[in-house]
Amino acid sequence: MTAKTTQPGAGRQRIPAGIWALGLVSLLMDVSSEMIHALLPVYMVTVLGTSTFAVGIIEGIAEATAAITKVFSGALSDWLGKRKFLAALGYGLAAITKPVFPLAPSLGWLVAARFVDRVGKGIRGAPRDALIADIAPPHLRGASFGLRQSLDTVGAFIGPLLAIGLMWLTVNNFQAVFWIAVIPAFLSVAVMLFGVTEPERPQALRKVRMPLRRDELARLGGSYWWVVAVATVFTLARFSEAFLILRAQSIGLSPAFVPIVLVIMSLAYSLSAYPVGVLADRMDRVTLLIVGLLWLIVADGVLAFTGGLTSLVIGVALWGLHMGFTQGLLATLIADAAPAELRGTAFGMFNLVTGAALLAASILAGALWEVTGPQGTFLAGAGFAALTVAGLLSIRGRLRGPNPA
Numbered sequence: 001m002t003a004k005t006t007q008p009g010a011g012r013q014r015i016p017a018g019i020w021a022l023g024l025v026s027l028l029m030d031v032s033s034e035m036i037h038a039l040l041p042v043y044m045v046t047v048l049g050t051s052t053f054a055v056g057i058i059e060g061i062a063e064a065t066a067a068i069t070k071v072f073s074g075a076l077s078d079w080l081g082k083r084k085f086l087a088a089l090g091y092g093l094a095a096i097t098k099p100v101f102p103l104a105p106s107l108g109w110l111v112a113a114r115f116v117d118r119v120g121k122g123i124r125g126a127p128r129d130a131l132i133a134d135i136a137p138p139h140l141r142g143a144s145f146g147l148r149q150s151l152d153t154v155g156a157f158i159g160p161l162l163a164i165g166l167m168w169l170t171v172n173n174f175q176a177v178f179w180i181a182v183i184p185a186f187l188s189v190a191v192m193l194f195g196v197t198e199p200e201r202p203q204a205l206r207k208v209r210m211p212l213r214r215d216e217l218a219r220l221g222g223s224y225w226w227v228v229a230v231a232t233v234f235t236l237a238r239f240s241e242a243f244l245i246l247r248a249q250s251i252g253l254s255p256a257f258v259p260i261v262l263v264i265m266s267l268a269y270s271l272s273a274y275p276v277g278v279l280a281d282r283m284d285r286v287t288l289l290i291v292g293l294l295w296l297i298v299a300d301g302v303l304a305f306t307g308g309l310t311s312l313v314i315g316v317a318l319w320g321l322h323m324g325f326t327q328g329l330l331a332t333l334i335a336d337a338a339p340a341e342l343r344g345t346a347f348g349m350f351n352l353v354t355g356a357a358l359l360a361a362s363i364l365a366g367a368l369w370e371v372t373g374p375q376g377t378f379l380a381g382a383g384f385a386a387l388t389v390a391g392l393l394s395i396r397g398r399l400r401g402p403n404p405a
Contacts, residue, residue: 014137014140015136015140015143015144015147016135016136016137016144018131018135018196018197018199019132019135019136019144019147019148020147020151021191021192021195021196022128022131022132022135022148022192022196023147023148023150023151023152024151024191024195025091025188025191025192025195025196026148026151026152026155026188027151027152027154027155027158027188028155028184028185028187028188028191029091029094029095029155029184029185029188030152030153030154030155030156030158030159031155031158031159031162031181031184032095032098032159032181032182032183032184032185032188033094033117033159033181033185034155034156034157034158034159034160034163034259034262034266035159035160035162035163035166035177035178035180035181036098036101036177036178036181037159037242037262038159038160038163038245038258038259038262039163039167039174039177039178039255039258039259040101040110040114040242041055041242041245041246042245042249042255042258043174044058044107044110045246045249051370053366053367053369053370054366055242055246055366057362057363057366058111058114061115061359062114062115062117062118065115065118065119065122066118066119066121066122066125066351066355068122068352068355069118069119069121069122069123070122070123070125070126070347070348070351070352070355071126071212071345071348071349071351071352072348073086073090073122073123073124073125073126073127073344073348074125074126074127074130074343074344074345074346074347074348074349074351075212075344075345075348076127076344077126077127077130077344078130078341078342078343078344078345081201082198082201083127083128083130083131083134083198083344084127084131084192084196084197084198086123086124086127087123087124087127087128087131087192087196088124088189088192088193089123089124090120090121090122090123090124090125090127090128091120091124091188091189091192092120092189093116093117093119093120093123094117094120094121094124094185095120095182095185095186095188095189097113097116097117097120098117098178098181098182098185099179099182100112100113100116101113101178101181102174102175102176102178102179122351125347125351126344126345126347126348126351127344129145129331129334129335129343129347130343130344130346130347131196131198132144132145132148132331132335133335133340133343134198134199134340134343135199139281140281141281141332141335141336142277142278142279142280142281142285142328142329142332143274143277143278143280143281144277145277145328145329145331145332145335146273146274146275146276146277146278146280146328146329146332147273147274147277148328149269149270149273149274149277149324149327149328149331150269150270150271150273150274150277150324150328151270152270153266153267153269153270153273153320153323153324154266154270155184156262156265156266156269156270157262157263157264157265157266157267157270159181159262160259160260160261160262160263160266161259161263162177162180163177163259164257164259164260164263166180167255167259172255202340212345216342216345217345217349219339219342220337220338220339220342220345220346220349221337221338221339223336223337224334224337224338224346226395227330227333227334227337227350228334228349228350228353228354229391230289230388230391230392230395231330231350231353231354232353232354232357233357233384233387233388233391234293234326234384234385234388235354235357235358235361236357236360236361236364236384237293237296237300237361237381237382237383237384237385237387237388238296238358238361238381239358239361239362239364239365239377239381240358240361240362240365241262241265242362243365243366243369243374243377244261244262244265244303244316244319245258245259245261245262246369246374247261247303247306247312247374247378248260248261248312248316250374251306251307251308251309251312253309253312261312261316264313264316264317264320265316265317265319265320265323266320267317267320268316268317268318268319268320268321268323268324269320269321269323269324269327270324271324272320272321272323272324272325273323273324273327273328276288276292276324276325276328276329277328277329277332280328280329280332285329285332285333285336286392286396288325288329289325289326289329289330289333289392290389290392290393291325292321292322292323292324292325292326292329293322293326293385293386293388293389293392294389295318295319295321295322295325296318296319296322296326296381296382296385297382297385297386297389298318299315299316299318299319299321299322300315300319300378300379300381300382300385301378301379301382302314302315302318303315303316303319303374303378304374304375304377304378304379304382305375330350331347334346334347334350361381361384364380365377365380365381368380
């Protein structure tokens with residue numbers, strides 16, 4: 001799976017404007033979402049009296065809901081031959097659910113809002129990723145996905161920073177912070193509507209009538225399904241970041257400063273995702289993916305045995321580094337392997353399978369936390385990551401390079 005640039009000047013200045021706009025859309029929505037999600041686990045546990053096991057189930061169901069929705073929205077985008085409308089619909093749905101969080105009178109309302117928010121994420125996810133693959137030149141595909149991930153995670157650390165500052169200014173008023181988070185969500189929708197132009201579908205591209213039919217799924221090819229298989233095992237190691245927040249709380253960090261873990265993680269993620277994407281256009285992508293998994297194993301080891309702030313910061317930073325090395329790269333591998341007319345379906349199926357794995361991982365993480373404490377949760381994650389490395393080493397010869405657009 002070696003991919004090299006085929007044109008000179010492959011770099012940030014050559015990435016199309018539409019990729020930058022989609023990155024800004026992700027940044028703004030992540031600012032909004034992370035302002036809420038950085039505080040939500042602590043709010044549920046300390047204010048509403050929810051157990052950590054229930055947090056794991058709620059987080060897992062929320063992400064699995066997004067994953068299930070993605071497969072249908074991705075296939076629909078292939079059938080329609082249009083992707084922007086579905087992406088904008090998903091961002092819009094997520095935006096209109098944001099006011100529910102400060103208004104929610106009980107846990108049931110929060111769960112419902114989280115559920116609908118994730119439906120919005122599911123609707124937008126696969127069409128947006130397929131749109132990036134449609135817009136990006138093949139020789140800049142890794143850099144384009146890396147840039148989108150970097151901008152997305154800039155929002156993911158700005159959001160918790162704002163949450164920390166606003167919690168301090170409002171004397172731990174969760175509802176006030178949740179209300180302010182509504183603003184960037186609606187700005188995100190505006191940029192999506194007016195800043196992104198979808199390219200015309202090539203006339204020569206085969207029309208897809210039934211994207212989820214067995215013969216169409218078979219056209220995705222062996223390389224694609226191997227990537228999905230590897231990503232599924234990897235996802236079992238990558239449970240919800242809510243457990244990073246709970247780990248910070250377990251060592252005595254006050255609720256106002258708990259979101260700092262997401263700031264640190266997202267900073268490491270955002271600083272590494274774009275450079276790794278550029279490297280992915282120039283060198284073996286499987287090697288980069290293995291390096292990312294090794295970072296996760298080390299991060300899990302540190303977080304399993306942390307007893308203070310310094311080791312917590314190191315573990316969380318390493319967790320963010322592993323995200324930068326893997327998330328944009330997995331999306332690039334999917335775009336490489338899938339036929340252009342089935343990219344929406346490809347991203348949707350990928351997210352469906354890995355979303356189911358994330359549900360299992362989050363439930364398992366919550367159960368292990370209840371029984372063995374944080375050590376069992378993070379050591380199990382390290383074990384699954386090591387298993388993924390072994391799997392990659394055994395099948396790397398079966399993976400191939402980019403599929404021409």
